[in-house]
Amino acid sequence: MTTPTKLVIASRESALAMWQAKHIQSRLQALYPNSTIEILGMTTTGDQILDTPLARIGGKGLFIKELEQALEDGRADLAVHSMKDMPMHLPEGFALAAIGEREDARDAFVSNDYSALDDLPAGSIVGTSSLRRQSQLQARFPDLKIESLRGNLQTRLRKLDEGQYAAIILAAAGLIRLGLASRIAQYISAEHSIPAVGQGALGIEIRADRLDLLPILAPLNHPATASCVEAERGMSRALSGSCTVPLGAYAVREGDTLQMTGFVASIDGRQVLRETVSGTANEPEALGKALASKLIAQGADKILAALDEPHPK
Numbered sequence: 001m002t003t004p005t006k007l008v009i010a011s012r013e014s015a016l017a018m019w020q021a022k023h024i025q026s027r028l029q030a031l032y033p034n035s036t037i038e039i040l041g042m043t044t045t046g047d048q049i050l051d052t053p054l055a056r057i058g059g060k061g062l063f064i065k066e067l068e069q070a071l072e073d074g075r076a077d078l079a080v081h082s083m084k085d086m087p088m089h090l091p092e093g094f095a096l097a098a099i100g101e102r103e104d105a106r107d108a109f110v111s112n113d114y115s116a117l118d119d120l121p122a123g124s125i126v127g128t129s130s131l132r133r134q135s136q137l138q139a140r141f142p143d144l145k146i147e148s149l150r151g152n153l154q155t156r157l158r159k160l161d162e163g164q165y166a167a168i169i170l171a172a173a174g175l176i177r178l179g180l181a182s183r184i185a186q187y188i189s190a191e192h193s194i195p196a197v198g199q200g201a202l203g204i205e206i207r208a209d210r211l212d213l214l215p216i217l218a219p220l221n222h223p224a225t226a227s228c229v230e231a232e233r234g235m236s237r238a239l240s241g242s243c244t245v246p247l248g249a250y251a252v253r254e255g256d257t258l259q260m261t262g263f264v265a266s267i268d269g270r271q272v273l274r275e276t277v278s279g280t281a282n283e284p285e286a287l288g289k290a291l292a293s294k295l296i297a298q299g300a301d302k303i304l305a306a307l308d309e310p311h312p313k
Ligand SMILES: NCc1[nH]cc(CCC(=O)O)c1CC(=O)O
Pocket: 082, 083, 084, 085, 169, 170, 171, 172, 173, 174, 198, 199, 200, 201, 202
């Protein structure tokens, strides 16, 4: 392997994306002290459309397309993403070079007035644009009112502080990384709110033909996290999941074994299917598929098909 003279990291410009890019920059700088490691910040379509629920604007690809363009043009060598924002199938010509160690994967309850979900009075307005969070929350608390909440982390916190919501639900990982863990009133257990596929993990994307980068980036891969996230993505792929369907999966690795829970729900949370599997960490994708098959046997395909039918508004 030749040590690179220069590496350019493409990143979105939100505070969290920049934290993630700088984290990878300092890891690379420590590995390759004689190289120049730069960050190329850019705005994506997903950052610009802030008033529409993600499920309606077509999902995850919107946050990564401009970064992939920079990889394509050679303006950047690698792009850093939250694995949660990565589509289940990368566009032709791109590949994941590494998956970094997972931060806390749980969802967080953030409120200025209440210290736990159980304390919210009936009718309270909770902000989230995630169908996954919405369906799991409504299943437990049918009397809460869910309202859309978009924007980067800072924007979402500001909207909470302005009083539009009694509480909001965010990924704990983002808050922790930005030094905002003190805003978390309650960590919601993965039992109660199964996290999004890949939540809390970072992905390093490259152009598929840049084989030269594989050995350079390999030390950034965290094998235990990678097997968990590949298993979760395997389930989602088998159910053709995107952020337009209420679905989640969470795998934990112990030794050579993965233990994994997944769910599929109707948006109102009235139907929630949940299954658990465990198996070898060597074949994570297959384990994810096995979990999907168990969910399909329970009727997951019918729930997902119903989501495709036109519904009001
Ligand atoms: N969808 C936006 C997004 N992408 C990644 C994170 C959080 C950090 C992570 O999962 O790595 C967030 C914010 C959130 O869900 O609150």
